[in-house]
Amino acid sequence: MTAKPLPGTIDETAALLESAGYVADRSLATVLHLSLRMRRPLFLEGEAGVGKTEVAKVLSDTLGRDLIRLQCYEGLDVNSAVYEWNYSAQMIEIRVAEAAGDTDHKTLASSIFDERFLIKRPVLKALEPSLKGPPVLLIDELDRADEAFEAFLLEVLADSQVTIPELGTITAAEPPIVIITTNRTREIHDALKRRCLYHWVDYPDAARELEIVRRKVPGAAHRLAQEVVAFVQHLRAEEDLFKQPGVAETLDWATALSELNEIALDPDIASDTLGVLLKYQDDIERVRGSKVRQMVEDIRKDTARADHQPASIG
Template identity: 85%
Template sequence: MNQTALPASIDETLALLEGDGYVADRSLATVLHLALRMKRPLFLEGEAGVGKTEIAKVLSRTLGRDLIRLQCYEGLDIASAVYEWNYAAQMVEIRVSEASGDKQHSELSKSIFEDRFLIKRPVLQALQPSPSGPPVFLIDELDRADEAFEAFLLEVLSDNQVTIPELGTIKAEEPPIVIITTNRTREIHDALKRRCLYHWVDYPDAERELEIVRSKVPGANERLSAEIVSFVQKLRAEEDLFKQPGVAETLDWATALSELDEIALDPDMASDTLGVLLKYQDDIERVRGSKVRQMVEDIRKDTPISSTTAMPNI
């Protein structure tokens, strides 16, 4: 993987993101540029599906760095996130040494805790040197992990190091590029936030969301793309849904309707495919049928279609 130099300005950071198809606003590019230059973790908060995780993936691809991902979940512990010892290999070493009698007990107790028996999990992997440069370390959905694990991360984020009792402190030669995401299902402690730069990733406005759809679903009809974006924007603004559709769902819906050869938003087809856009049955039932039809009619009143464009049967 060929390493690319870090962007030297906000404009270069914006261009870096856009070069990989990530349509970002200038405020996001600014805080990302600062995080890269200051070598500080970037804490990204926002609703699910707005593109937080994708930022780490884009950085990995565009900068030519390894991507190391720690997917958080309830019950995540040190053994799964940081390291554990290869107990089976250690037992074999003990049995062989005892059988051959070539090692004293004190020597054996040291040898079984050598680096060759250490299984490195994502946190420890992120602190290791790499030929392509410091990796992009994605700590994804931190709010799903327990507060105890969140507290453990303080040493990693402050000093780029972890302490292993049997080996001592392992410190990164260069700090990794750390991206932390949270969907705000619970509040993250201030002690962790203080160690990071912060940015709220919001739903995009209609213009930027349409630009994202054009970039990520280039095969979608222009009229279909515009009507899908207008529909989703209207849903977020006017409907009290349990879970608002994110950008990821907008892209999935545009892809699905394109696969069905739709050239405009047909109310019946929109109702039949709402499960691509909405993920809760109560939300689907709230919108399906007459509500979808009314929303499509309102969209077309607000943005009249040229008479030269073929109209679907509604």
């Protein structure tokens, strides 16, 4: 299977995303296009649940490339992310050589530090050639990793290579498509950001979020989708929540309400299902009950007012 060509224009990049159901604004399509054409890593920052990780998945699907995911966490190191040696297999090799009387230390050292005993982790796998073309390397939630781990990535991001002391430098014939995401729980060092193109992925406006719901939850009634989006947009704009709902939570809530055969927001059902939308008890208690009822009433008044406005002339 041969590699699929990269999109040649911003419009083609936007169409590529749209073909997979990803509703992107023009600025994201532009920076993604530049990242692909310039072969530079793309650093996506934003709140959780706004669709950063999905960009890498969409690229993998639409371009027919392998997706290699490195999920970051506290304590992540080079052995888990880049490579490590198969020590048990090396010990067996040493014992076999000793039993055969082959005790030349220099020869033995070169024998055990061979690619046969190299365990390749996500970063090193992403540098390997593939008939499908360079893979998509997703470095997800980098801010969860320790700051020291960022230093391991600088060589990869700048030169698409890693240096293994026992083997030397391994360089990709073609650089992988690198997508880095962060939820901004801590600042990422400037040295890493300089090697990337940057984009802040914001919450979508109401029109775009409604389009996302329609595409991702096609079974949701039109009125339900409108009211769910209006409710979530109000929460983000007006309520002082510990954690605002992302697009992922909007989709989950629309799906849940559809599963309950709701065709519009019912205040009681909305209150009972807030745990799908909000993930902290203090936020749920702040909104549920009379607050939900008032918000639903306001949404319907606004909708009725908009429906009765005369069309503009011109």
